[in-house]
Structure formats: C-alpha cells, structure tokens
Amino acid sequence: MSDMIVLEQLTKNYPGQARPAVDALDLAISEGEIVVLVGPSGCGKTTTLKMINRLIEPSSGVIRLQGEDVTRADPDDLRLRMGYVIQQVGLFPHHTIGGNIAAVPRLLGWSRQRIADRLDELLHLVGMDPAIYRDRYPKELSGGQRQRIGVARALAADPPVMLMDEPFGALDPISRDRLQNEFLRLQGQIGKTIVFVTHDIDEAIKMGDRIAILREGSTVAQYDTPETILAAPADEFVSQFIGSGASLKGLGLARVGEVSLADWPTSLRSDGRAAARRALDSSDHGWVLLLDEQRRPVRWVEARGLQGEGSLDGVGLEVRATVEPTATLVGALESMLGSRVGVVVIVDGSGAFLGTVDMRVIMSAVEAMRASAHQRVLDDRRRMRTDQEPAASEIAAK
C-alpha cells in the first residue's frame, strides 16, 4: 500500500503564541485507509486537517499528495482533489440539493448530462431517492440528511482524498450511529483515503483503520490500529485518553466469528429423553440444548426436566437470544448477561447451531487481543531499529 498523504515536519505558528499550534508533525497516510486524528480540544487536530487542504497555510514543513509536493501548489486546484466535510455541513441554502452536489463538477466544467447522471448515482449511494430530494432545499432536510448530502457533495468529482472534520459531531446519538455505519459501508465500496478528525475516542475506534492520538502541539502520542492502541497504549497519556473500559471497547471491535466457540451438549428434540440424558451425562454442564430437525436451538433443559418418559415438547426454558457470527463480542456479552444459562448460542445464517460463547471465550479473546497487540508493538520497534541501523552505521563511517 503506497502513501497517499505524507506530512513532513509540518508546523503552524500563530503570531503572539509562544508554542506552535502544530509542532513538526510527521504523519503518513496510506491509500484507501481511514486515519482518525483524535485528541483533547486544542491539541491542533483541526489545524492539522486544515493544513492538508491549505485552508490554513503551514508555517513550515512539507505536504505531499500522491508523492507530489503540494505545499506551494495553487490551493484551489489542490482542494478540487480533496473532498471536504465539516460538522456544520455548510450546504448552500440558496441552491437545491442537486445544485449543492453539482457544485464541484460545475467548477470542473462537466457536461450537463454527466452532472445529472453523477447526481442520481450519488443520491442513491447515500440512500436518498433522487426523484424526491433532487429539487429540495437544504432547509427542508433533517440534520442527518443534510450531512448525507454534505458527504455526497464532497464525493461528487470522485476525489481520491476526503477530509472530514467531526462530520457527525452535531447529530443526535441515534443518527450519528446510523451515519457512521452507512459511511463505513460506503467506504467499503469507494475505498477513499480519509483523514477524519474527532474528539470522541469511541468514534475514532469505530471509524479508524488507524488512529493517531494527538497531544498538545499535534504531537503524535501513538499511531496504530484501534486494536493495538486499546490493548497496548503507548503511555499514560494514551491510556488516560482511552479512558476506562478499554477491554470492553476492544470487544466491540472483535467479531464472534473470529474467536473459537465453546462446545455445548446438544441433542435433537426428536431423539427423545434418553438421548438428551446421555448428552448431558457425558459433559460437565448442567443444561442440555435441544435442537430441532434443522439443528436450530429450541430449548434449554436441566437434568430434572429429563426424568421420566414422553415427548420433550415444552420442557425446560425457551432459547430466547441467539447471535450470528457477524455480531461483535460486546453484543454476544450483552446477550449472555441476559441469559438464564449464562451462555449465548451462536447460530449461522439459517439459524443452525454453531457453538456457544461463555465467559471463558470472552476472557480468552481479551487475552488474545492483548497478546497480539503486544506482539505488534514489539515487531514495530524491531523494524524501526533495523531501519535505523544502516543510517547509524553510515554516520559512524563518516
């Protein structure tokens, strides 16, 4: 993967301020990844973002886009190559939705037909019906719809890079969650290089392929994947910024399908009580899980319920919560806590039994995440050492 954006020693001094707002920042952003700049307010993350499209001119340092030094390029030409989305959206209130999205294509002089086609494509992409919304004005839309249009407008001319400054920050929690999910799904299709600024570590964990945690002066405290940052914070500042519940946040990133499931005694309901008793006796669990003909879990039964003879219909407890492998471990944990048996049943797309998740599975997942994160940190350090060695020996030779 090649670097799309490279910042070298990027610095911003404001006159009359002792410390630079951004102090000699080095950062490389690979093609097709979402990098989240996150940090406490006043750390310089927005200043950093606005230097990338030169809304704020850097005092010194170099900005490279696709390998080309654009630090002194024409800023308006540069901005045509980068979509820009801000918290307040900033739609043109006197233009229709169509007019707003067409703004950049018009600057580029596209033909009317090409603009019209692109408009419909983009509205579909952000889940809004062109026939309904094309000729409406921004004031007729909800906050969430406006930001969808803001994203569509930024994507209009298909720029390789998107800069997003707290794009979902002004939305209510439900709309924010929905737009985050939609945006991740969209990014799966379009694969843009995205620099995303937020002050919300949870949003950073959710959205970022990599997260740069910034402290004052836009100094990078840690730049890594969310998994690694959660499991192996680089220092006290990072762990404080992540806050409590780092393990829980890590579980929100892992999917049920990625961990090895625990086995559980099962028996087909149609096989009768004897078979169920045998399954229960051969394990150390107190409950047996009854499956129907399609191996779909139906009821939990204790040894007590299996005494005597007769059909197994209506015996024991109904299986209420089942979870599919695509769910997060947090989702599984939540269902588990709500279950009388203390385990959650995992089923495939057709509802057939795959295994269970219990407390031991969760614990070993947390352990595994920590171990792999530590390993990655160690690997990175080793790689950095070997990168530096030739340089060091060259200096020694001179």
Add this chain to the structure above:
Amino acid sequence: MSFFEYTLENYDRLLELSLEHLAVVLVALLIGGVIGIGLGITVYRRPRLRNAALNICGVILTVPSLAMYALLLALLGTIGTVPVIVALVLYSLLPIVRNTVTGLNGVDAAIVESAQGMGMRQWRRLVNVELPLAWPVVLVGIRVSAVLLVGVAALGTIIGGPGLGELIFAGLRVITSPNAVNLALLGTVGVVAVGMLLDGAFLLLSRLTTSKGVR
C-alpha cells in the same frame, strides 16, 4: 377650486413631473448601487477600511441637501440634472454600503468555508455564494436609499433639476395666490406617491430575486 378639481385639471403635468422624478431617482440609484455594492465588496473583509468607508458615507448623509446642491453647483459649475444626480448618488451610498457590508459579513462562516474547501475561487465564491445570500439585505439598503432619494430629489429644482419639486417651489413663489396651497400639495402628494411606488416595487423585486431556499 378644490384640491381634487385642481388635480384633475393638472393631471397631465403631474404625471409628466412624476415620471421625471422617478427617472432621476432610478438613474441615481443605479449608479449609487453599483458604486455602493462595489465599495461594500471592497471593504467588508477589511475592518479598518470598512469603518473609514462607513464613516465617510455617514458624514455625506449629514450634509443638508440645500448646502449639498449649493456646493455641487459651485464645484461642477453647472445647473440642471447632472448636479442633482451627483447629489443623489452621494446620499444613496450609506444605506447601500452599510447593508452590503452587513449582508456579506452575515453569511454563515461554515458556508463560506465549505465553498473555499471545495476549491471555489474567491471571485466565484463571492458571485455564486456570498452575494446571493447577502442579496436580501443589500436590497433593503437600496430600498431605504430609494425612499430617501425621492425626498431629496424634490429639492433639486432649486438648481434647475427635474421633477416634482417644481410644483412645490411654484407654490412657494405664489404663496399669496389662492392656488399656492394646491400647488404645493400636488407636488407633495406626487412625491409621496412616487416614494410608495418605489418602496413597493423593491419589496416585490426582493421576493422575485431571492432563492426559495432562503426565503
């Protein structure tokens, strides 16, 4: 003779002078609008220049109109329509410049930032985004100027200017004659009517030229 009968008798003259009056005001507004909006655009992002421009325009407006006509007569060395229009242009500036500046500064900063961020050049940003959004406020400035100018133009007759002032000054000259009041009243009614007409016209223009999205 009652005022009503007098009006009917002098209807043609009233109409002719009203149209003259309207024309001179509209010409002055057009010139003042171009200069005032241009000046507003030049100064709205430069606080010091902005204050200077507004102060100068404010001082102009405090010059009594009789004194203004006398000064222009001396400066331009001519009587008639030209010095009247120059005076009217000068008087029109303050409302137009002030509202242009207020309107442009009132445009939501996020909208301007997003326009800049997408690569819209400064001039295009001004023409496509900032001016259309400031337009309703600018137009109010022009409307205020219009009404102001209709009154000031009535005094233009004193230096041989056109318009309804002629009726009022004719009344003054024959103050002892029985028709003096009718003459002055006819001129005054004409001035008020032209003022109301312009006010209404600009209100309508504002409706017609403001985007549905910001109304």
